[in-house]
Amino acid sequence: MSARSWAEPWKIKVVEPIHMTSRREREAHLRAAGYNTFLLRSEHTYIDLLTDSGTSAMSDRQWAGMMMGDEAYAGSRNYYHLEEVVRDVYGYPELIPTHQGRGAEHLLSKLLIRPGDHVPGNMYFTTTRLHQELAGGTFHDVIIDEAHDPASAHPFKGNVDLAKLDALVKQVGADRVPYVCVAATVNLAGGQPISLANLAAVAAYCAPRGIRVILDATRAVENAWFIQQREPGQRGRTVAEILRALCDLTDGATMSGKKDSLVNIGGWLGLRDAGLAAKARNLVVVYEGLHTYGGLAGRDLEAMAIGIRESVEEDHIRSRIGQVMYLGERLTQAGVPIVRPVGGHAVFLDAAAMLPHIPRTEYPAQALAAALYAESGVRAMERGAVSAGRDPKTGEDRFPRLELVRLTIPRRVYTQAHMDVVAESVATLFERREHVHGLRFTYEPEYLRFFQATFAPVGADVVLDAEDAADERAPAFATP
DSSP states (O other): OEEEEEOOOOOOOOOOOOOOOBBHHHHHHHHHTTTTTGGGGGGSSSSOOOOSSSSSOOOHHHHHHHHHHHHHOOOHHHHHHHHHHEEEEEEESSSEEEEEHHHHHHHHHHOOOOOOOEEEESSSOOOHHHHHHHHHHHEOOOOOOGOOOOOOOOOTOOOOOOHHHHHHHHHGGGGGOOEEEEEEEEGGSSSSSOOOOHHHHHHHHGGGTOOOOEOOOTHHHOOOOHHHHHHOOOTTEEEHHHHHHHHSSEEEEEETSSSSSSSOOEEEEEESSSHHHHHHHHHHHTTTTTTTTTTTOOOHHHHHHHHHHHTOHHHHHHHHHHHHHHHHHHHTTTTOBBBBSOOSSEEEOOOOHHTSSSSSGGOHHHHHHHHHHHSSSSSSSESSSHHBBBEEEOOBOOOOOOOOEEEETTTTTTHHHEEEHHHHHHHHHHHHHGGGGOEEEEOOSSSGGGGGGGEEEEESSSOOOOOOOSBBBSSSOOOO
């Protein structure tokens, strides 16, 4: 008997209508947004794959929990529920809530980094590195080389290269390395996981040298699923057990609840050191709010506590990653170059391979994301040179080896039919890739430029040359 099809482990209770715009309308929206998909209005987007951050659909249990929000300024019962759940699922005894993940990154950087310090990590992330730099530190990439190769089939491309880490520590001294920042999974490598064995080796290296290991736990549930599926000896363990094992190897974690935890806002900093946690609680009062709400309403704390429990359910995580893999396989079948293996939260298009006629100085990933919207109304996100920003010392563009466009799948939001439309839209654009034009900056903010920068096409009026039927609604849909 052949394998049966699988279905999403949920029923739809509420729907939000979406509609397709015309090609002419989308071109006008792109011009108004400066060819930056972050500046497009949501109402002008057909299928929104910009990010999985805060875009999940909450469950009936979470919505019921929202009605139990205790909005007391101090001592909200929802805080204590969240504290209990984090201790149980993630294992950190000290919890400091924040409005989202970057709030936790800010607190951690203020606490641990002194000017002149060096922070190694398994590839940079935009907000993480900026907080480290603003605190006076320097980020160092110590990820394995395979992570920079989109075609590599390595099952754990998020692994730390222990030789690179050791070389850095010997160069600068262990006392100038406050912690190793370990992401699970690694976003800018294509959502790639780190193995449990590798994290154990990192912890074993750092402990005798007095270097902390801090986990970016934003998508650690997805990482735990990959360990279960790929790492020898792990198939018999639950995702929840593996997640706890990951966290038990670390001294603390920053967390954006807007991803794995299935909420629209919220995050936390988890620590083991009670003295360090006391300092963090003092800082959270300055930057986020009282330590029992951290910039969040009580109802948001409750939704996050419930979402954490739901996130480690086997049916949920299997379906969540299965949908991402489905899109990746459809694009592979169409010959579209993507980062392999397919990651946990998104499919990453290899923009450099798709658009070799556009030089890196004309930002091919930014151009590809804009062209995809012009073609289909699908909103995606650049993860290449624009996201990498400029070197703070030289002012020159950073050109990472990976020049990618991220098709990020929100959790429990879209069906397989939506994924089919996305796959067909990307495949159509791939066939017309020579008609995509590069972009130049017209406005560039000082920090995290990819959020607010604006662009204009180079040598053309549009980013994607129009076809003859430029005003027809596209993509064309078959009648059900």
